[in-house]
Amino acid sequence: MLHVVKEQRGDILLVKLTGSIDENIDFGTVLGPPSSTKMDLLLKEVPRINSVGVKAWIKYFQGVVAKGVQLRFMECSTALVEQINLISNFTCGGTVESIYVPFCCASCGTELLGLFRCVDLKKIKFQIPDLKCAKCGGIASFDDIPEEYFAFLQRE
Amino acid sequence: MQIVLLSAVPEDKVFFEAAAKMANVACVQVANAEQAVAVLLKDPATIMIIESSQMDAFKAFEKVMSEKVGLFSALLNPNNLFYVASQSFHDAPYLAQSEIFGHFIHRSYTQDNIYVMARLLESSGAERALPLEKFLSKEVKTQTIKITKSVQKRPIVESLKNYVLKIGFKSRVAAVIATATDELIMNAVFDAPMDELGKHVHAQTPRSTALELDEKNVVELKIAFDMKTLGISVTDLHGSVDKKKLLSQHLGRSYENKEYEMKTVVAGAGLGLAHVYRNCGGMIISCEQGVRTEVNLLFKKTDSFRDFKDQFRFLSTFMYFT
Numbered sequence A: 001m002l003h004v005v006k007e008q009r010g011d012i013l014l015v016k017l018t019g020s021i022d023e024n025i026d027f028g029t030v031l032g033p034p035s036s037t038k039m040d041l042l043l044k045e046v047p048r049i050n051s052v053g054v055k056a057w058i059k060y061f062q063g064v065v066a067k068g069v070q071l072r073f074m075e076c077s078t079a080l081v082e083q084i085n086l087i088s089n090f091t092c093g094g095t096v097e098s099i100y101v102p103f104c105c106a107s108c109g110t111e112l113l114g115l116f117r118c119v120d121l122k123k124i125k126f127q128i129p130d131l132k133c134a135k136c137g138g139i140a141s142f143d144d145i146p147e148e149y150f151a152f153l154q155r156e
Numbered sequence B: 001m002q003i004v005l006l007s008a009v010p011e012d013k014v015f016f017e018a019a020a021k022m023a024n025v026a027c028v029q030v031a032n033a034e035q036a037v038a039v040l041l042k043d044p045a046t047i048m049i050i051e052s053s054q055m056d057a058f059k060a061f062e063k064v065m066s067e068k069v070g071l072f073s074a075l076l077n078p079n080n081l082f083y084v085a086s087q088s089f090h091d092a093p094y095l096a097q098s099e100i101f102g103h104f105i106h107r108s109y110t111q112d113n114i115y116v117m118a119r120l121l122e123s124s125g126a127e128r129a130l131p132l133e134k135f136l137s138k139e140v141k142t143q144t145i146k147i148t149k150s151v152q153k154r155p156i157v158e159s160l161k162n163y164v165l166k167i168g169f170k171s172r173v174a175a176v177i178a179t180a181t182d183e184l185i186m187n188a189v190f191d192a193p194m195d196e197l198g199k200h201v202h203a204q205t206p207r208s209t210a211l212e213l214d215e216k217n218v219v220e221l222k223i224a225f226d227m228k229t230l231g232i233s234v235t236d237l238h239g240s241v242d243k244k245k246l247l248s249q250h251l252g253r254s255y256e257n258k259e260y261e262m263k264t265v266v267a268g269a270g271l272g273l274a275h276v277y278r279n280c281g282g283m284i285i286s287c288e289q290g291v292r293t294e295v296n297l298l299f300k301k302t303d304s305f306r307d308f309k310d311q312f313r314f315l316s317t318f319m320y321f322t
């Protein structure tokens, strides 16, 4: 089940989504009509979204944007980054602020995630520096193909 | 039965000859489309493997097939036609659009994939494509689940994800496998059922509807693992795949270079399947019209997500009209 936490911060409605998004999602019910002109979505804890969930997502957020709301997507999970890359209208005119970038340790195989602001990723031209593995101290490298994982930033 | 190889790429000769040997079928290399067609005209059971990285060369082959055999001739069986290319399937759109498409083999194969290639060749030669477990090694362990209610999908997909993590797949890969299975089950439950007039029964049914799946609507999920590769198979008893539509509108469509815009008003699982194909190693769609459709996926267990993306990719379609 998708769990939603909403918090009003000044003129921004902060929405945190937790859980997979599928055919059971009814954004209209769980999020309701937008109560602010700015909406920030925290998406770190969305591990999966299926194609029916994608349709519901686009339908709801297109409606929100049509009402003049500014959307910002923050801390996007790897599953959501894949969708943003795959479907050109997934962000419905909103801005992707930050995404999680996957790493894998060459020594022990541990998977790590690093949070990057999109503006910084562009600055470093997607040359992702290695991380130190939290488990064994080895070197963890970016674990995807830059042209594919950052495709949405390159087509902007 | 024999295999005709029309490719000047040296590694193709090595790879396909090895696969042919394993499948116990003779393999002859030919220099041009005319020679390939001459063999087919003598023996209609001939399996053809055609280098197709260049559109012009592919179109030339298609033209010879059209002129000498006829695109809709009983002699021409797309189940026996394999196209090899260096680029991704969606970067060779002429293949997806072709009337004589059968199988796409990406030149990402290694020695390790000779076994799977041999099974594909055997499937072409057989009356029906081989079942999922035959694409895995002898040590394969298989589990079969009958889905009789649509609401079973979610817990099944979640337990599959946990199982996949337990057997050592990376967490991102596990999420990919779970989503792929989710899409295939949704497709089998909501998109496969057709009425007598060939209309989709659930075109307007909300996908969250709790459906009882009795008799012809039962969906079977098979999970197979041989320590190296995980196989997933989803079978429905409708056999309603529209191969041309599936290939040209979804699987063969490019979303990297051209924009793939999601239309929220259109029902159907095309995008779901496009996402599935993009994320698996091999996809085998076997459809006996009006009887059953089986979609098999192969996922290699790798040390990283990057390696997972680099695995041998292929797309096979077997269509049977009875």
Ligand SMILES: [Zn+2]
Pocket: A105, A106, A107, A108, A109, A110, A133, A134, A135, A136, A137, A138, A139
């Ligand atoms: Zn480590």
